[in-house]
Amino acid sequence: MSFLFNTYSLARPALFSLDAETAHDITLRSLQKAYDCSLTRGLMASQPEHTTTLMGLRLRNPVGLAAGLDKNGAHIDALGNLGFGFVEVGTVTPLAQPGNPKPRMFRLPEAKALINRLGFNNQGLATFIANVQKSQWRQHGGILGLNIGKNAATPIERAVDDYLLGLEGVYAHADYITVNISSPNTQNLRTLQGQDELTQLLLPLQEKRKALADQHGRKVPMVVKIAPDLNTEQIDVIASLLPRYEVDGVIATNTTLSRDAVQGLPHGQEAGGLSGPPVHALSLEVIARLRQQLGAAYPIIGVGGILSSRQAKEKISAGANAIQLYTGLIYRGPALINECVQALKH
Numbered sequence: 001m002s003f004l005f006n007t008y009s010l011a012r013p014a015l016f017s018l019d020a021e022t023a024h025d026i027t028l029r030s031l032q033k034a035y036d037c038s039l040t041r042g043l044m045a046s047q048p049e050h051t052t053t054l055m056g057l058r059l060r061n062p063v064g065l066a067a068g069l070d071k072n073g074a075h076i077d078a079l080g081n082l083g084f085g086f087v088e089v090g091t092v093t094p095l096a097q098p099g100n101p102k103p104r105m106f107r108l109p110e111a112k113a114l115i116n117r118l119g120f121n122n123q124g125l126a127t128f129i130a131n132v133q134k135s136q137w138r139q140h141g142g143i144l145g146l147n148i149g150k151n152a153a154t155p156i157e158r159a160v161d162d163y164l165l166g167l168e169g170v171y172a173h174a175d176y177i178t179v180n181i182s183s184p185n186t187q188n189l190r191t192l193q194g195q196d197e198l199t200q201l202l203l204p205l206q207e208k209r210k211a212l213a214d215q216h217g218r219k220v221p222m223v224v225k226i227a228p229d230l231n232t233e234q235i236d237v238i239a240s241l242l243p244r245y246e247v248d249g250v251i252a253t254n255t256t257l258s259r260d261a262v263q264g265l266p267h268g269q270e271a272g273g274l275s276g277p278p279v280h281a282l283s284l285e286v287i288a289r290l291r292q293q294l295g296a297a298y299p300i301i302g303v304g305g306i307l308s309s310r311q312a313k314e315k316i317s318a319g320a321n322a323i324q325l326y327t328g329l330i331y332r333g334p335a336l337i338n339e340c341v342q343a344l345k346h
């Protein structure tokens with residue numbers, strides 16, 4: 001495994017000389033090749049475990065991959081094998097869609113941050129499910145989250161139709177399902193976090209889940225992923241609705257629209273969602289408030305700006321039960337995963 005980790009450190013300067021999305025695609029393809037050639041296979045066994053139970057799921061460790069890195073679920077085994085306790089893929093929309101015009105992903109190295117406005121570029125539900133079915137990750141005890149969203153062309157008033165299609169499509173293949181209502185790159189998506197909109201979304205999802213649980217003989221946990229750009233009142237509304245509609249957990253948070261931390265930096269004013277360290281404090285506040293409102297037992301997954309074990313621990317101290325990584329992997333490479341697992345043991 002250290003071979004792979006050193007390779008990333010060596011390759012990083014070359015990757016960072018490329019456009020961010022190109023570098024991302026090359027990295028994923030290389031990781032998949034290394035996995036296919038068995039270079040990285042079977043090494044999980046040597047990694048220390050830190051078993052955590054979340055929503056009735058047994059996680060090998062509480063460090064997960066955040067959604068968006070593998071939008072089509074095409075690299076689950078290769079990514080899982082890096083040492084994650086759980087892997088979340090997507091966001092998938094019912095139909096394939098190209099996303100926004102390129103360039104649409106930018107590195108801000110001075111802040112170790114990214115701005116993206118990808119806009120749910122993905123190959124659609126049918127391809128996503130076919131990819132997920134090919135993966136061995138779940139058979140080997142890995143926990144898989146499938147993250148669903150809406151197509152850009154679906155009017156926001158009909159968003160629920162897309163989420164119902166997503167829920168039904170992924171149900172049989174997921175350990176948990178994430179309802180993503182917090183991407184800033186799909187017009188009006190975040191309005192679904194409002195009281196009336198969220199109620200109108202969660203009620204039909206609740207009914208559909210009951211039917212699916214009967215049909216499949218299995219109750220699949222469902223979580224909602226929220227933004228860091230919410231005030232206290234908005235967080236409290238969400239916290240009151242989640243248990244009412246039997247949502248099993250919450251992921252806090254997605255990327256931010258705030259630019260306070262990147263004023264004056266190259267690319268700092270690009271449109272899209274900002275990720276990395278500038279999100280850390282914002283997401284900590286959301287997590288802490290959710291924990292206060294939801295009580296000690298409610299599952300919270302903390303994400304946003306974890307670039308070291310220190311931030312991982314702060315997420316847990318604020319109230320998260322598990323964490324997810326994305327931008328930290330771009331700046332630190334896969335060594336960050338084990339660093340976080342180790343730190344959370346103590």
Ligand SMILES: Cc1cc2nc3c(=O)[nH]c(=O)nc-3n(C[C@H](O)[C@H](O)[C@H](O)COP(=O)(O)O)c2cc1C
Binds near residue numbers: 326
């Ligand atoms: C390039 C990129 C694409 C993303 N795509 C998605 C997505 O499709 N669905 C989603 O729920 N979150 C998506 N996210 C948000 C991440 O999952 C995560 O919530 C956010 O980046 C904060 O964590 P980080 O600072 O560790 O990256 C994306 C983030 C980035 C940087």
